[in-house]
Amino acid sequence: MTTGVVNSRRISQRTALTFLGLATAITVVPVLFIIIYTIINGGAAISWDFLTQFPSQAGRAGGILPAIIGTFYLMLGTLVFALPLGVMAGIYLTEYARDNWLTRLINLAIVNLAGVPSIVFGLFGLSVFVLAFNFGLSLLAASLTLACQALAMVITSSREAILAVPREYREGSLAIGVTKWQTVRYIVLPQALPGIITGAVLAISRAAGETAPILVVGAAFLLPKLPQSPFDQFMALSYHLYTVSAHVPNMPKETVWGVALVLLVVVLSFDMLAAAIRIKTRRRKQS
Amino acid sequence: MAMLQRQITAAVKVSETRLRQRLRLGERVIEGWIFLAGLLAIVVLLGIIFILFKEGLPIFAYTSPWEFLFGTEWCPVSDPPTFGIAPFFVSTLMITLIATVIAVPVGVACAAYLSEVAPKRVAEAIKPIVEILAGIPSVMMGFIGLALLSPLVQSAFKLNTGLCGLTAAIMLALMSLPIIVSVSEDALHAVPREFKEASYALGATKWETIWHVCIPSALSGIAAAILLGVGRAIGETMTVLMVAGGALAVPVSPTDPMTTMTAAIASGIGNAVRGGLQYQALFAVGLILFALTLTVNISAERVLERQKRKFTR
Amino acid sequence: MSINLNVSDISAKPVQKCVTKLKTERVNLYYGSFQALRNITLDISSCAITAIIGPSGCGKSSLLRLFNRMNDLIPNARVEGNVELDGIPIYDAKIDVVDLRKRVGMVFQKPNPFPMSVFENVAFGPRRHGIKSRGQLEEIVEKSLRQAALWEEVKDKLGQSALALSGGQQQRLCIARVLAVEPEVILMDEPCSSLDPVATLKIEDLMRSLSQSYTIIIVTHNMQQAARVSDMAAFLMMEPDRAGVLVEYGPTAQIFTNPKDKRTEDYITGRFG
Numbered sequence A: 001m002t003t004g005v006v007n008s009r010r011i012s013q014r015t016a017l018t019f020l021g022l023a024t025a026i027t028v029v030p031v032l033f034i035i036i037y038t039i040i041n042g043g044a045a046i047s048w049d050f051l052t053q054f055p056s057q058a059g060r061a062g063g064i065l066p067a068i069i070g071t072f073y074l075m076l077g078t079l080v081f082a083l084p085l086g087v088m089a090g091i092y093l094t095e096y097a098r099d100n101w102l103t104r105l106i107n108l109a110i111v112n113l114a115g116v117p118s119i120v121f122g123l124f125g126l127s128v129f130v131l132a133f134n135f136g137l138s139l140l141a142a143s144l145t146l147a148c149q150a151l152a153m154v155i156t157s158s159r160e161a162i163l164a165v166p167r168e169y170r171e172g173s174l175a176i177g178v179t180k181w182q183t184v185r186y187i188v189l190p191q192a193l194p195g196i197i198t199g200a201v202l203a204i205s206r207a208a209g210e211t212a213p214i215l216v217v218g219a220a221f222l223l224p225k226l227p228q229s230p231f232d233q234f235m236a237l238s239y240h241l242y243t244v245s246a247h248v249p250n251m252p253k254e255t256v257w258g259v260a261l262v263l264l265v266v267v268l269s270f271d272m273l274a275a276a277i278r279i280k281t282r283r284r285k286q287s
Numbered sequence B: 001m002a003m004l005q006r007q008i009t010a011a012v013k014v015s016e017t018r019l020r021q022r023l024r025l026g027e028r029v030i031e032g033w034i035f036l037a038g039l040l041a042i043v044v045l046l047g048i049i050f051i052l053f054k055e056g057l058p059i060f061a062y063t064s065p066w067e068f069l070f071g072t073e074w075c076p077v078s079d080p081p082t083f084g085i086a087p088f089f090v091s092t093l094m095i096t097l098i099a100t101v102i103a104v105p106v107g108v109a110c111a112a113y114l115s116e117v118a119p120k121r122v123a124e125a126i127k128p129i130v131e132i133l134a135g136i137p138s139v140m141m142g143f144i145g146l147a148l149l150s151p152l153v154q155s156a157f158k159l160n161t162g163l164c165g166l167t168a169a170i171m172l173a174l175m176s177l178p179i180i181v182s183v184s185e186d187a188l189h190a191v192p193r194e195f196k197e198a199s200y201a202l203g204a205t206k207w208e209t210i211w212h213v214c215i216p217s218a219l220s221g222i223a224a225a226i227l228l229g230v231g232r233a234i235g236e237t238m239t240v241l242m243v244a245g246g247a248l249a250v251p252v253s254p255t256d257p258m259t260t261m262t263a264a265i266a267s268g269i270g271n272a273v274r275g276g277l278q279y280q281a282l283f284a285v286g287l288i289l290f291a292l293t294l295t296v297n298i299s300a301e302r303v304l305e306r307q308k309r310k311f312t313r
Numbered sequence C: 001m002s003i004n005l006n007v008s009d010i011s012a013k014p015v016q017k018c019v020t021k022l023k024t025e026r027v028n029l030y031y032g033s034f035q036a037l038r039n040i041t042l043d044i045s046s047c048a049i050t051a052i053i054g055p056s057g058c059g060k061s062s063l064l065r066l067f068n069r070m071n072d073l074i075p076n077a078r079v080e081g082n083v084e085l086d087g088i089p090i091y092d093a094k095i096d097v098v099d100l101r102k103r104v105g106m107v108f109q110k111p112n113p114f115p116m117s118v119f120e121n122v123a124f125g126p127r128r129h130g131i132k133s134r135g136q137l138e139e140i141v142e143k144s145l146r147q148a149a150l151w152e153e154v155k156d157k158l159g160q161s162a163l164a165l166s167g168g169q170q171q172r173l174c175i176a177r178v179l180a181v182e183p184e185v186i187l188m189d190e191p192c193s194s195l196d197p198v199a200t201l202k203i204e205d206l207m208r209s210l211s212q213s214y215t216i217i218i219v220t221h222n223m224q225q226a227a228r229v230s231d232m233a234a235f236l237m238m239e240p241d242r243a244g245v246l247v248e249y250g251p252t253a254q255i256f257t258n259p260k261d262k263r264t265e266d267y268i269t270g271r272f273g
Helices: A003-043 A048-052 A065-096 A101-114 A118-132 A139-163 A167-174 A180-209 A212-217 A237-246 A253-286 B002-056 B065-070 B086-117 B120-135 B138-157 B165-189 B193-201 B206-217 B219-235 B238-243 B261-268 B277-311 C060-066 C097-103 C118-128 C134-147 C167-179 C197-210 C223-229 C252-257 C262-268
Strands: C020-031 C034-045 C049-053 C077-085 C104-107 C185-189 C215-219 C232-238 C244-251
Touching: A003 A253, A003 B086, A003 B120, A003 B138, A003 B165, A003 B206, A048 A065, A065 A101, A065 A139, A065 A180, A065 A237, A065 A253, A065 B002, A101 A139, A101 B002, A101 B277, A118 A139, A118 A212, A118 B002, A118 B219, A118 B261, A118 B277, A139 A180, A139 A212, A139 B002, A167 A180, A180 A237, A180 A253, A180 B002, A180 B120, A180 B138, A180 C118, A212 A237, A212 B261, A237 A253, A237 B138, A237 B238, A253 B120, A253 B138, B002 B277, B065 B086, B065 B277, B086 B120, B086 B165, B086 B206, B086 B219, B086 B261, B120 B165, B138 B165, B138 B238, B165 B219, B165 B238, B193 B206, B206 B219, B219 B277, B238 B261, B261 B277, C020 C060, C020 C215, C034 C060, C034 C215, C034 C232, C049 C060, C049 C223, C060 C185, C060 C215, C060 C244, C097 C104, C104 C167, C118 C134, C118 C167, C134 C167, C167 C185, C167 C197, C197 C215, C197 C223, C223 C252, C232 C252, C232 C262, C244 C252, C244 C262, C252 C262
Parallel strands: C034 C244, C049 C215, C049 C232, C104 C185, C185 C215
Antiparallel strands: C020 C034, C020 C077, C232 C244
């Protein structure tokens, strides 16, 4: 065995591993860069007025309060529709569904629903909620549309959380003459709650960032008032960012970055909340 | 005394039974609602398919499917209006292809690094960062592409504008990375330790093991990851809407401004008269888009199933 | 008609002579196409502790679960033949399974207290059956914990999590939980196999005192325990096709000192199993 051969293998190993590390850097660095750059450039725009005033001069001055409120209304609306239905669907799939063609079809539908492009949800919401149900361009239509999009995620995370509850608890309950639903309601669901909440928080965090569906079903750029009813149109951070960055000329740079920063903070803080719940639950289970 | 006791027992049994019956009836109702909720996913999916067909199919009475799919002129406002989606289809294809070519090697390499090379603590620190990348809203990525990347592309390629397919593809590649990394990493993790140990025992280096043992074993999982990344890229709307340029001609090179199917729908639907020709045409584009992503996602799911079956004994 | 009653006014079971409490007639149990039990015919007396013994995997737990229809939880389980409680077939379509499981309670191999306080664990069953009054629940909890020989050890820590108790205490808590719903039969599936010897003896004492008021059927792979605790013993064995059959059933003393079947004798003397 000559040292030449060994050396060339070692060199190719080193180059290859360097490439792998480089690829990881390419994946990781942009994220950090984006976050830091946004904080630096947007931080200047953040002020109490920015967060609590209405926009003026077509968004070039003033604040973004209605956009923030609109986004929170959207998150709430999505939660109200997607959470109960998604959890119930998760309960059905884990506790009641049998291993037959219907269950397989439901699972297939869930997987495919998760892959539907967001603009297609927008089309669906337009045709069904805005037009057919006659809700018009509204918070209600947008919440329902985003809820449909969130459904797959909520069902999947609820299902996982419920499946994780040990079988022994269910058996112990059923074996003393407690009905299936009572077992689900008083034993399984309370145990599964942290996982369900984590999934819900992630789902509404995603809803906060969605633009394409709400573009089509009710988001507006400059509204003089906050939405007074679910049938009103609304402003939203994501749509606001889209408009001020791409469609309003002479926009002060730091205002746009400020909007981006607020959106980022909202989305990431909910993501971190979900992660915190997950970690705290895991730690409690281990003790 | 015994008779009294028997009467009491009987009375308790009656009231117990009535209470139980009321409780059971209530439970039957709840369980009925639960069943309906279970069907919801099917209902919504079928609803989407139904709506796309209902609103989109009528366009083919006006334009033949051939002209629609392969026509190169998308002019909803001309007289008569023409609806050819070749520009959108080619744009989607081009951007997706470039994004995939960029994202797959980087993503798989990153997954290999996290799974095989990085010390555990480094991997634990990096994974959340990748998840954060997954959580950045697409409008935000579009804005970053607009503000930061497109000037770079413009000067690097000496273009009139940096808003072109290439810029979009790069941002899209970034956005596909998390799913490619996470699914590939799962696949690599599933490779049995015995394979790797056998390789090391024969004197192979770490890289040789990764290249000749780990990646081939995880290949179907990696293939699924690629498909999922492709699906994500095809369906992405905001980023391409903001960054790809919005031109309606069939693109010739990646540095041309272009419009993907998703962007076409998003930008056109606001102006389209409800129920009019453009409206129908856009829904038809949605239908094709949906069929495309459905096919990709179903293939990915099938590949994942096969991978799972391979390694569960 | 409404009557205000203290549940504890009614005793668990009036003292009576021994009758057949449970019985099986030529029962076959299938999981899909696999036959787990073949042609089991058994009469369980109401005042005896009956032990089901045999080598592992021969279907003892499956047989036990016939009596409270816990096998129903397994998707492709199928029962042929007759199983009766107090003369009433329990696999009849009109039978309320939930009520059956209240009358025939079960204690599992590994103690499975709910992730709640000691009090809530015992009160869980009665609460679900409609008892809301705090006073009533407290009475039931104390009575059940006393019957399970656990009251003195936990009376000051009723609010503590049940998961903080020792293994033996948890198992007695599970027994108390079953007693709280006032069953007539208590099924015990290897209740001591995850406990230490001291805890095991405590549970065995408990079984003897409970058998005054309840019909007890215990599955055990520990022959000495069966000999110590039970009055009647049923010996199950696996045939070549892995279906379980009842080889011999009779008074424990007779099974252990003078078995009629050679297979029983081989098992008792340790030649296999």
